[in-house]
Amino acid sequence: MDGSVRSQAPQKLTDKGEATRARILRHAAELIYAKGVRATNNELLRSAAGVSGSQLTHYFPNKESLVLAVIDWQADRIVQFHRSERFAGFDSVDAFQDWADFYVASGRPFEDGCSLGSLASEIVKTDLDVHDQLARVFEQWRDIFREGLERMQRLGRIDSSADPAQLAHMFVAAYQGGMLLAQVARDIAPLRDSLYAAVDHLRTFATTPDDADAS
Amino acid sequence: MDGSVRSQAPQKLTDKGEATRARILRHAAELIYAKGVRATNNELLRSAAGVSGSQLTHYFPNKESLVLAVIDWQADRIVQFHRSERFAGFDSVDAFQDWADFYVASGRPFEDGCSLGSLASEIVKTDLDVHDQLARVFEQWRDIFREGLERMQRLGRIDSSADPAQLAHMFVAAYQGGMLLAQVARDIAPLRDSLYAAVDHLRTFATTPDDADAS
DNA sequence: GGTTTGCTGGACTATCTCGTCCACTTCAGG
DNA sequence: CCTGAAGTGGACGAGATAGTCCAGCAAACC
Numbered sequence: 001m002d003g004s005v006r007s008q009a010p011q012k013l014t015d016k017g018e019a020t021r022a023r024i025l026r027h028a029a030e031l032i033y034a035k036g037v038r039a040t041n042n043e044l045l046r047s048a049a050g051v052s053g054s055q056l057t058h059y060f061p062n063k064e065s066l067v068l069a070v071i072d073w074q075a076d077r078i079v080q081f082h083r084s085e086r087f088a089g090f091d092s093v094d095a096f097q098d099w100a101d102f103y104v105a106s107g108r109p110f111e112d113g114c115s116l117g118s119l120a121s122e123i124v125k126t127d128l129d130v131h132d133q134l135a136r137v138f139e140q141w142r143d144i145f146r147e148g149l150e151r152m153q154r155l156g157r158i159d160s161s162a163d164p165a166q167l168a169h170m171f172v173a174a175y176q177g178g179m180l181l182a183q184v185a186r187d188i189a190p191l192r193d194s195l196y197a198a199v200d201h202l203r204t205f206a207t208t209p210d211d212a213d214a215s
Numbered sequence: 216m217d218g219s220v221r222s223q224a225p226q227k228l229t230d231k232g233e234a235t236r237a238r239i240l241r242h243a244a245e246l247i248y249a250k251g252v253r254a255t256n257n258e259l260l261r262s263a264a265g266v267s268g269s270q271l272t273h274y275f276p277n278k279e280s281l282v283l284a285v286i287d288w289q290a291d292r293i294v295q296f297h298r299s300e301r302f303a304g305f306d307s308v309d310a311f312q313d314w315a316d317f318y319v320a321s322g323r324p325f326e327d328g329c330s331l332g333s334l335a336s337e338i339v340k341t342d343l344d345v346h347d348q349l350a351r352v353f354e355q356w357r358d359i360f361r362e363g364l365e366r367m368q369r370l371g372r373i374d375s376s377a378d379p380a381q382l383a384h385m386f387v388a389a390y391q392g393g394m395l396l397a398q399v400a401r402d403i404a405p406l407r408d409s410l411y412a413a414v415d416h417l418r419t420f421a422t423t424p425d426d427a428d429a430s
Numbered sequence: 431g432g433t434t435t436g437c438t439g440g441a442c443t444a445t446c447t448c449g450t451c452c453a454c455t456t457c458a459g460g
Numbered sequence: 461c462c463t464g465a466a467g468t469g470g471a472c473g474a475g476a477t478a479g480t481c482c483a484g485c486a487a488a489c490c
Contacts, residue, residue, distance in 0.1 A: 016486085056478095057480075058438085121336040125254065138400065138405075173395075173396055186350070198412075229466065269469065276449090
């Protein structure tokens with residue numbers, strides 16, 4: 001994945017233009033994350049980013065292109081986060097545990113949901129043509145997990161009976177579902193339980209006593 | 216829970232009126248399920264239910280009350296479905312397996328997502344005051360699972376180390392997350408993997424060899 | 431330094447959607 | 461019947477919002 005939206009902007013931008021575009025994008029992402037796609041309208045975005053109405057059109061000809069750019073932006077952040085050294089490519093049970101702990105500990109996100117998941121479910125039924133874009137992001141995400149799990153299997157850290165593809169789906173789904181429930185309940189418990197149960201399940205495949213006991 | 220919206224309609228309705236109201240509600244639920252809350256507007260609903268604009272106002276003074284009624288309606292269906300004899304109160308691993316199989320086998324739902332989950336995430340960030348209503352439904356749903364799991368534990372069918380509350384959250388989250396991913400990918404695999412992994416995890420607590428082996 | 435290109439501002443319009451209004455019809459009960 | 465309440469139809473109004481238009485400004489490039 002590279003920025004497929006960025007590449008479809010043939011007009012050259014000066015440094016100043018690029019800066020303005022980035023500012024719009026950043027504020028759009030924040031607003032959409034906090035208030036949803038629907039509530040993020042021209043007026044809000046104008047005052048938040050400090051730009052005029054025509055600039056929105058100038059850099060993003062319509063709302064769909066803006067949403068697509070925001071999806072790209074959020075996707076980049078998520079993929080980068082999961083590829084960071086912190087999780088070492090998800091090649092150990094501990095890495096998955098750290099990952100779960102991170103979201104349980106971080107206070108805010110559960111109030112607004114997953115930056116991509118809640119965006120996705122808000123617009124997946126609309127006529128915005130963002131289906132493929134979203135599908136690709138979730139595939140990438142799943143693949144990060146799956147590749148980690150396959151590596152663990154090759155390294156003998158988890159049993160050969162484990163199904164990396166299945167477990168990868170389980171982790172992403174546990175996160176998305178847990179976020180939705182936490183968001184609705186305004187309580188982190190559903191997310192915590194869901195993520196920890198997923199890690200617990202992974203642990204049942206662990207081959208070293210250390211990992212298998214740690215629950 | 217009883218129909219909290221129904222009870223807040225003080226005006227008496229004749230049989231005919233009741234029928235019209237039910238027809239509006241049914242079509243609204245279908246439209247919202249298929250196209251989302253946003254896209255379900257007066258005009259669409261009018262032609263779908265074959266009523267005039269003023270009737271919508273007559274039976275549902277504003278859109279929020281309509282959405283609340285639809286949430287109630289969907290919640291009833293879901294709770295009834297989960298309480299049906301089919302699943303015997305979720306007091307065995309097999310019941311959970313049947314439950315998972317049902318959604319994996321049923322073709323359509325994954326295309327439009329969960330009738331409540333996708334509705335929830337679409338409107339949870341709006342100013343519609345449906346937060347508490349939704350939260351209660353998901354609690355009920357979770358409690359159906361939790362009570363089944365607690366019964367299983369009392370009956371000695373699963374280990375005492377199992378945490379019914381945690382596992383209940385896991386099941387609901389696995390379903391919601393799996394549905395979202397399936398909906399985006401237009402593929403049932405994520406839902407299947409997520410649900411089956413959840414059932415597999417439950418099975419690791421099973422005390423009878425039959426259940427524990429069946430994976 | 432001048433010209434061309436990109437950048438910015440803000441008013442304006444077309445459109446959509448919720449909800450209202452009022453006239454008319456059907457139905458229930460005395 | 462007759463009367464009033466409930467049900468119905470369709471046009472209309474108010475408000476919001478995405479996107480347009482055009483004029484003025486800044487900056488790059490020759």
